[in-house]
Amino acid sequence: MADQSVFRITKELSELQKNSDLSLAVACRDIDVRNVKALIIGPHETPYEFGFFEFAFKFNKEYPRKSPQVTAITTNGGRCRFNPNIYSNGRVCLSILGTWRGERGEEWSAAQGLESILLSIQSLMSSNPYENEPGFEDANEPSDKKNQKDYVQKIRHETLRVSVIQRLEEYLKIGLDGAVTTPESSKEDYDLDMDTIEDESSTPFEPFKDLCKRRFLWYYDSYLATIQKGMAEVKDGQPFVRMPFEGSNNTMEGKFNYSELERRLHGIKKALDAETEAWAVEGLAAKSKDTTVAVNLQRQFEQIVEFFKRSGTAHNLELVDGNPFVWVLTYFGKPMTNLDGGLFRARLFFSPRFPEEQPRIKFETRLFHHRIAADGTPCYVVPSTRREDVKTHIEAIIEALEEDHPPYDPRTLVHPEAFKLYWGSPEDRRVYNRRLRRSVQQSME
Template sequence: MANQAILRLTREIRQFQQGTDLSLAVHYEDSDIRNVNALILGPPDTPYQFGFFEFSIKFGKDYPTNPPQVLAMTTNGGRCRFNPNIYATGKVCFTWRGTRGEQWSSAQGLESILISIQSLMSSNPYENEPGYADATSEHDKRNSEQYTAKIRHETLRLAVIEPLEASLGITPASEANASLSDNEERELLEDDKPSPVPFVDLRKRRFMWYFDSYMQSIDAAMLETPGKQKFTRMPFEQSNNAMNGHFDYAELKQRLTAIKARIIEETSSWAAEGLVAKEQELGIAVSLQRQYEQILESIKNQKNFAIDLNLVNENPFLWKLTYFGKPMTHLDGGIFEIDIFLSPKFPEVQPRVSLKTSFFHVRVSQDGVLCYIPHRSEEMRYHIEGIVAALEEENPPYDPRTTVNPEAFRLFWGTPENRKRYSRQLRRSVEKTLE
């Protein structure tokens, strides 16, 4: 029975890892594949937007006959209830434990579990509470707005900021937990420890993608709650199963800015660390040097005149890619300089890519961070291909998770007139690359 569970789960994880869903990530213990950690990205256009929510999933020997045990880990040490169906204790209420016809089925699996959890993170989570789904009074409407507002605040604080501060070794300016309603001392519980290693790098890279969106969300929220208003308690919240605290967007903004600065500092340090690795002739330095030479040879053989690739100071951990816009495309005539920073821990830690050339594009943040998806993450040739594909993509599919410039996003998927404005700004930015 246990072997069947392991075989089933092994197959599901393999299929999951080969997928392209940017909202879900999993990691399992080598000692027991049945112990899975999962990360769910908060869905766009919800108060959970781009938050990183962790869950522990333990599969029994009788899986898939019976469902696994699921525990939410993003709970502020058991003090924050993020949803009517996601308790402060970590308990997650699924529909399959409800009425007849909604029970667990062996046809379900790891992916359906994560999608079920993600579906709870809706634009109006207040309606998830039984008995409130059809509430239409002004009081219920106001409660819904206030509930959404505090979830948005705590998503930034607990599902974005605090885990990143922990992994970066940042101590907040104020040791007091600004969003708690009293002065209780914080205990270092399991939920407060740094995230599993695979998720640490994912959080950092995605944070840089979504930084502009986080700041834009804060600016909009500060207009509604400019001070330190206390959170409103909902009718279904109890003292030990609630979301208590108060708003403090000004502090969150400062902490987000400090995290960004630290990630940039960390990224810049890779070049020096890489030179040490090269001098010591470590395997990763040799591997990256070889990959660079192979890619260069491939570019030469294919007579690809759109790409020029170099190592900065002969450092295999700092690549410079120059891309020349192809004729008759939206990049025609442009010259784009791109820095590729590689960690000595590659591929466990993925490259961080930044355009030195200012470029108005849905895939490029205001600070030049490029959002791209390599077909495979362990070889640099796929990263180069992914970078070029992201730049050349003229009609990207609608996906807020991969559009990292909020203003470009608004114009590109706005009215026909807005789309024209987007194209004009893009062309102007291409022309400026020649100045």
């Protein structure tokens, strides 16, 4: 039975990791598949939008006959109740988990699994989470309407403050004063050959650190837009309104301070950009020591250059100052498309810890495109099985640029203005095409 449950968990983890879902991620230490960490990225057009919400899954030996135990980790140290069904102590109330009374047929069955639980939790993160409160059907008007609005406002604020800003500040070692501290251990990381095996028991398990950093760069402009929206609705210093269902130890207390959140967001962006630039310096040190990663990136660069020559592609690739950790891609716009005639330069930065830390790409040539953020960060996805193959990254970037009929996907909302025009009315799309063409023409000037 135990072996069967491990096999089932391993299979579910593998399937979730393979499908490149842009809003769900799962991970576990290789030695412990019964303890799984999961990340849910808050859905678009909800107060949870693009927040990073972490959960811990503990699978018993009777899985899948019995459901796993699920605990919310993103609670601001037990002080923040993010939903009527997600308590500040980490309790997740769902009928399929047996933690909430449900209708007949809603209880757990062996046909369900890790993904169905994650999707159920994600469905709680709605545009009006007040509706999840059991007594909602009997709610009174109009005071209840006001409660719903007040509840959305404070969840939106705390999603930014706790799930995004606090998380990224911890990853980047940014203090409340905005100063960045570099732990002594990390200063020498790049001096080590990456073949060195770390002691897992003494290393904090943070499987989503790199993912959250890259997604922050995707959604940075959306976070700023959320702040502008919040500033228009509430004043700094205004206290949160307590909801009727919030108890003394199971609530979300605090005050609005969007001005402070804006300052901290700018600080995170600055620190991330500085970290990316620092990779180039670390990379030269790694190159001088002939580390495994440096040799691997040099070889991949040479292979891709040779592939471009053989295939007759116009795209060009070069190293910056001979550094295998910084590449420049010159992309030539595809003929007979809106990109036709364009000449775009993108810089690819690699970490000495690649592929654990994925490359960060930035277009240096301005391009008005719904898949490229205002600062030049492209939104693209590679399969988890191909994360170490740089050619796959380059192909995925080009595919995102050239995609003719992409499916509507708000998880790729990295340039709010371009995204809104692209998916708007026919007239909006014409405006989008004109602005894209103008940026293409400017790239040739």
